[in-house]
Amino acid sequence: MLDQKKDIMKVSLSMWNKIKNLDKSKKITIYTILGVILLFFSWWGLAAIINSTLFPTPIKVIPVFFSYLGKGYTYQAIGGTFLRLLISFLISLILGAILGILSGYFYRLEAILKPLIVFLRTLPTAAVVLVLVVLLKPAWTPIIVSSLMMFPLFYQAFLDGVKNIDSNLKDEMSMNGASPFNSFFKVYVPTIYPYILLAMIQSLGLGMKVSIMAEILAGSNTLAGLGRMIQVEYLNANSTNVIALSLIAIFIIVIIDIVFNYIKKGVKKNGSNQNRRAKKTNQAK
DSSP states (O other), X not given: OHHHHHHHHHHHHHHHHHHHHSOHHHHXXXXXXXXXXXXXXXXXXXXXXXXXXXXXXXXXXHHHHHHHHTOHHHHHHHHHHHHHHHHHHHHHHHHHHHHHHHHHHOHXXXXXXXHHHHHHHTOOHHHHHHHHHHXXXXXXXXXXXXXXXXXXXXXXXXXHHHHTSOHHHXXXXXXXXXXXXXXXXXXXXXXXXXXXXXXXXXXXXXXXHHHHHHHHHHOOTTOOSHHHHHHHHHHTXXXXXXXXXXXXXXXXXXXXXXXXXXXXXXXXXXXXXXXXXXXXXXXXX
């Protein structure tokens, strides 16, 4: 027994030393995986303590999760939710870009829009959905609600981006006789882009959650989406299926987050390479 304990300790120490010697990005990946494992064990323990069919264990949920992934109507529902999310995303992005950039240049407009932005940020989503269900068709409710929730993120991103543009860069471009087109793509876009990318990451996750919630509350038989599927299983008191469908939504949000984080890293890398080239060019001059 003592020998077995020593062997386990040696293996644990060697693994720990290997992890310590890894670079930061690999360490973050390992710790994230450990976090997911811990989350599943916590879920398992909590389900065992509650011991109720209303809160099933991962063993019961995971097979249902994969069975849904093998069915065609699941992807139709995901497609319906994604289509509404995409429409909401484009509406909020366009409005946020126009009003955010204008507010960055005109402080009066920023002051006028400030109460609206604060109002939208504190707006109770469920209440808005219930009001819109009465006033509009169910298909429009998730689009409008998601747009209202995502718009402040894009507005603030463009506003902060414009405000943080280096005045020296603008003066330099104007002194060199650069056209507004060149100034926009060489100065404004690289400065604003990180803010927009962060807003995209935040808005897609938020938009997906709000859209699914709106589909659930809308309760329309003609509305195809993950929220509608969750609502049907909830009405049938099938909590295992509800959690499995919720996991699909979480899985989609995680994939979106990973994709945008990779894009963000690529943008940072390109930005640093451009800065190095610019420094070399200045030194050569």
